[in-house]
Amino acid sequence: MAATLIIALSLRAQDVPAPMRGPLPPRLGQAVHAPRDPSLLPSPGLRRLDATPAFTVNSAAREQVRQFYNSVYNASEGVAMNSTAETADCVAGTEAEAFQTAVLWRINWFRALSGIPADITFDGFEDTNDQAAALMMSANNQLQHDNIPTTWSCYSSGGASAAQESNLALGINGPDAITGYMWDYGSGNGDVGHRRWLLYPQTQIMGTGDVPAQGNYAAANATWIVDDNYGGERPATTYPFVAWPPPGYAPYQVVYPQWSFALSNANLAAATVSMTSNGAPLHISLQPYVLDFGENTLVWYPSSLDPDSNTVTFPFNGVDTVYGITISNAQTEAGRQTYNYQVTVFDPAVAGTDYVATVISGTNQAGVNQSNPYSCNASANPAATGYQWLAAQLTNGDMTDKALNGLINFTLSPSPSYSIITNPPIGAGKSFHLAHPNPVPQLMQLTKVLLPATNTLLSFQSLLGYATTNEVARVQVSTFPGSWVDIYQQTGKGGSGQTSFASHSLSLASYASQIILLRFNYDYMGGNYYPDTTPNVGWSLENIIITNALQLTDFVTNATPSTNFNFVPGAVGDWALAVQPVIFDQFGLGWSGAIEITVVTNQLPTVILLGSPNLAAGQAQIPFTLLQGVASSFDLLQASQVIGPWTTNAGAALETIVPGRSYQFNTPFAGQTIFYSVRGH
Secondary structure (H helix, E strand, O other), X not given: OHHHHHHHHHHHHHHOOOOEEOOOOOEEOOOOOOOOOHHHOOOOOOOOEOOOOOOOOOOOOHHHHHHHHHHHHHHOOOOOOOOOOEHHHOEOOOOOHHHHHHHHHHHHHHHHHHOOOOOOEEOHHHHHHHHHHHHXXXXXXXXXXXXXXXXXXOOOHHHHHHHOOEEEEEOOOHHHHHHHHHXXXXXXXXXXXXXXXXXXXXXXXXXXXXXXXXXXXOOEEEEEOOOOOOOOOOOOOOOOOEEEOOOEEEEHHHOOOOEEXXXXXXXXXXOEEEEEEOOEEOOEEEOOOOOOOOOOEEEEEEOOOOOOOOOOOOOOOOOOEEEEEEEEEEEEOOEEEEEEEEEEEEOOOOOOOOOOOOOEEOOOEEEOOOOEEEEEOHHHOOOOOEEEEEEEEEEEOOEEEOOOOOOOOEEEEOOOOOOOEEOOOOOOOOEEEEOOOOOOOEEEEEOOEEEEEEEEEEEEEEEEOEEOOOEEEEEEEEEOOOOEEEEEEEEOOOEOOOOOOEEEEEEOHHHOOOOEEEEEEEEEOOOEEOOOOOOOEOEEEEEEEEEXXXXXXXXXXXXXXXXXXXXXXXXXXXXXXXXXXXEOOOEEOOOOOOEXXXXXXXXXXXXXXXXXXXXXXXXEEEEEEEEEOOOOXXXXXXXXXXXXXXXXXXXXXXXXXXXXXXEEEEEEOOOOOOEEEEEEO
């Protein structure tokens, strides 16, 4: 009996999965010192990859900063690397140009918000050398700028040369590495040298190289950070100093424990710093004053925070918080100076009092195969460089998915190495199963694009089994396009978790009339995770139901520099129209609320209401409003008596007040009695 009992216990022990440690946290070495011979650095004449027109933003305008973060910063997130690097075989490879562009956007985003020139471009020669440097760092699991031994794995002279002029990171790459350099965590980085190089005003040319994580080799980045403008004439900047976070509004996601203040040609050795939070003094710690990294810089942090940690973030409670900074006793060419500025830390997901919604004007009943005019309010986004209009047909978006029909309603990212539709951990039938065989988020996104109503519901049943506290089940919504927002989350308990399915019902009322995407995200936050793919490990989902929603199909988008748009529907039925302003000619600011339109063959007759005519400077002004139907053109008719005869005034000038609704004819007036009428067609 004893032997039998031991065997039973052994089998049970095998059924209990063991968590695995995830990749090591990212590392930054110390920053590279100032170049000794700038003449050997790349010249502004060497340009390969241009980003966009130079980024600019008014950091004093909350809505502008909010849009700048939500559109440009988020556009550099999640871009596929598509690397051809093979670290084990010492192949540096290349990455997708879109990925390099995302790195460039991230650099210029930080520079623009800092108030310095944000038109950095990449040099192809330095990109190649940085690629070799990143390969060396990954292959040797070390970060080193100078005197790299030729015995290193994957050694190359180009990579060694680039390491001497670049920021270096392990465990992160691409835009995430740029954010890491701005954070500047890690022992020995109290001088924030990586940040100082990225925010050096004179720099015009940089380079970048990245390799992905492969097996036991960590991801790596090398970013060339100086060119032969080092030490040259300082360009015009928004402020006489360069601070991070900068004066004005700063999204909380990019506010880090260490704050910095850089001042060119100044001695800050005896300067002092004071800091307040909503007027209350904060106790801060001043880092040692260190030169030889970009501009002369003071660095400090709230004493309660750990500046070396890459997990300790700057505290934020969700409410706009004003921090006051005073730099005293700065020795400049003009004598001792004091600098005062304020930083407001805020949540860019929350609109402020300066937000104006983009609203579409036009008829809600359009004619098929006719030009139907619509417009939006330009005042909502004064920084817009253009607009994108979206038209889509509307169908029933309700859905019931029990996982029995496969993945007809969902797409997966990344493509899983296991069967995502399997038997549930308890009960019968089938369920979706999200797991972490690799330490990356597993995404299951709905293929439908939805237009919710005030009574739209998403319901599902889920069971979160074995999951560490670093593994989180999320249901997320994105406006189309936009960043993802949690509408449900559940964190693993570090053990066996739930033993039965739980039912959930989520209202989408807050997204009524908004075009949205929806996904289930079994997220990985770093640290330990369960790699097993058995049904009792990870997140199981079944009975996913959407009710009272519309679905958008047959999308058509059009770009226009103006706020006006002519919609020519090709079929009768229900349609939706939405518009989004665009900045820097390519970054959408998010779609407006959609308006629903009924497209008909025999539309309602055109009804026009004339306003009271007005005489001004010998001109008769005849205002009118299109109350019903649509018209692509108008005629001004006139007669000397009400019964006619009526003739067309071919010389009258038409003025548009509100496209698709309000207009005015202007015509010379000779003084005699004239009756006017307007005809639309």
